[in-house]
Amino acid sequence: MxxxxxxxxxxxxxxxxxxxxxxxxxxxxxxxxxxxxxxxxxxxxxxxxxxxxxxxxxxxxxxxxxxxxxxxxxxxxxxxxxxxxxxxxxxxxxxxxxxxxxxxxxxxxxxxxxxxxxxxxxxxxxxxxxxxxxxxxxxxxAALTAWRGLVSEGGLKAGDTVLVEGTGGMSIFGLQIAKAAGAYVYATSSSDEKLEKLKALGADHVVNYKTDENWGATIAKHSGGGVDHVLDAGGDATMKQSIAAAKMGGNISLIGVLGGFSTEIVLPIVFGKHLRLTGIAVxxxxxxxxxxxxxxxxxxxxxxxxxxxxxxxxxxxxxxxxxxxxxxxxxxxx
Ligand SMILES: NC(=O)c1ccc[n+]([C@@H]2O[C@H](COP(=O)([O-])OP(=O)(O)OC[C@H]3O[C@@H](n4cnc5c(N)ncnc54)[C@H](OP(=O)(O)O)[C@@H]3O)[C@@H](O)[C@H]2O)c1
Missing domain, CATH: 3.90.180.10 (Medium-chain alcohol dehydrogenases, catalytic domain)
Incomplete structure (x- = not known):
């Protein structure tokens, strides 16, 4: 063998x-x-x-x-x-x-x-x-991480709003699990072609994170105040935008390090929004x-x-x- x-x-x-x-x-x-x-x-x-x-x-x-x-x-x-x-x-x-x-x-x-x-x-x-x-x-x-962030820890329910970032394995499972549970899903990608694929897979609203630098605020505005759940995939590349996209009392799963292992977080924004930041390892x-x-x-x-x-x-x-x-x-x- x-x-x-x-x-x-x-x-x-x-x-x-x-x-x-x-x-x-x-x-x-x-x-x-x-x-x-x-x-x-x-x-x-x-x-x-x-x-x-x-x-x-x-x-x-x-x-x-x-x-x-x-x-x-x-x-x-x-x-x-x-x-x-x-x-x-x-x-x-x-x-x-x-x-x-x-x-x-x-x-x-x-x-x-x-x-x-x-x-x-x-x-x-x-x-x-x-x-x-x-x-x-x-x-x-990949799937278990998205499942744990959204369901086991996040308590995802029908009608919730969810943000998934990029089109890697973990995020695509996040999209699929959220749609299967009856959530409204925001998804991002650096590629317009991949955004079309996200829509075909059921994403309700998509944003190109390369052409829209303030994609977090864009999603918060579109959702009428922010989303319930974020699966953060990028760490330093995405955390600021993830925090901007989350609603008051929203739940951010700290999962990814695509943009680096450490990041700066403005604490008053986190506690001012009463956010829950949960570290998820599979x-x-x-x-x-x-x-x-x-x-x-x-x-x-x-x-x-x-x-x-x-x-x-x-x-x-x-x-x-x-x-x-x-x-x-x-x-x-x-
Ligand atoms: N904590 C855990 O237990 C756990 C478990 C699974 C995964 N993860 C983490 O989740 C992340 C994704 O993992 P994966 O296995 O799904 O990776 P992957 O399949 O390699 O996903 C890569 C995709 O992520 C997107 N991406 C790359 N750089 C980005 C950036 N700076 N900002 C936003 N999106 C970016 C790109 O999507 P586009 O081409 O669409 O832009 C890229 O195609 C990794 O950091 C990984 O370590 C953590």
Whole structure:
């Protein structure tokens, strides 16, 4: 079997496809035949070495595949079951803690860019009904983050107003989840062509954040005083506008770092507007299962832009860096 390893200090040229030994699941483990993964900005940061690299790291946090062997003590899975990875394999339910969020798939522990892997039986959930492996592999990081920001933490309800920023995987899932819940959705992009695609996907009002520098105020005005929920994707590039776009008492999920890891916030504006700023790092296994139930009920279909093979993972990351994509980029294994 084959796997991708990342050599220190990282960089796309240091991603290599190598032969690997098969594993036998130990007590409480299963062996998964991973069939697909998908790219997240976090995976790109790992691949580039922007997050310190563990030597011979196996990258990628997202995985979908089939169980091919079951270890002793495992009762919840059988051979042939179709499963998805967890971003935090030890955060199964309840609140995040330093302990249950220490292991991060494809970052602090080995990821899913491998054809077969033995993992804890608890570190998996089922896939949505009728989903292909490729579709399921788009969900564990991007979709769960948007779900948690809007639903688990944000309490999204029909009639709410939502702002999603840019057209990457997380934001497109935010748009789809918000529309499925009956929300009015504002969406932004740097590309007029992508704005048309956003409208086709159900966005109610779109703004080009490159041609309208004050897009936050534009959205606040259009919505009659600001939106209920913002999924902030850009950090330093977007936070000021996200705060301007939010309504009095609105909820801003701090999610993205596309424009940098730190930003300046004018505190009187935040408390003067009674805003709730919530840091979101993906979600728990229970939240993933809640999201899958909602996908089963709503029929939400992920938007997949382009697919690559495992051996072309570096090429997939280069495509992500180009910013040409709309929605998810996937990797499908042989
Ligand atoms: N905290 C978490 O748990 C969590 C989980 C998932 C994602 N994230 C974060 O969310 C962000 C998006 O992640 P992703 O995986 O969806 O990324 P992605 O698929 O690579 O999305 C990139 C897209 O974001 C938009 N973008 C780029 N620079 C921007 C800027 N300065 N301002 C506004 N939009 C910009 C562009 O859209 P247009 O081409 O339309 O302009 C670009 O195509 C990343 O910062 C990532 O780290 C965080």
């Amino acid at each position: 084959k796997k991708i390893i990342l050599k220190k200090p990282g960089g796309l040229q240091n991603l290599t496809l190598v032969d690997a030994d098969d594993c036998t699941p130990g007590f409480g483990e299963v062996c998964v035949n991973w069939k697909a993964s998908s790219l997240n900005y976090h995976d790109l940061l790992v691949a580039l070495g922007a997050i310190p690299v563990v030597e011979d790291q196996i990258p990628m946090s997202d995985g979908a595949g089939e169980i091919i062997a079951v270890g002793e003590g495992v009762s919840q899975w059988q051979k042939g079951d179709k499963v998805m990875s967890l971003f935090f394999p030890n955060w199964l339910n309840g609140s995040p803690t330093p302990q249950n969020t220490a292991a991060v798939t494809g970052d602090t522990i080995f990821g899913t860019a491998t054809q077969r892997q033995c993992v804890a039986a608890t570190a998996l959930t089922k896939m949505p009904a009728g989903y292909s492996f490729e579709q399921a592999a788009t969900l564990p990081c 979600g728990s296994g229970q939240q993933q299962m809640d999201m899958i139930a909602a996908i089963d009920a709503s029929g939400l279909q992920p938007v997949i832009d382009k697919s690559f093979s495992l051996e072309n993972l570096a090429e997939a990351f280069a495509y992500q860096q180009s910013g040409a994509h709309f929605g998810k980029i996937t990797v499908v294994y042989d």
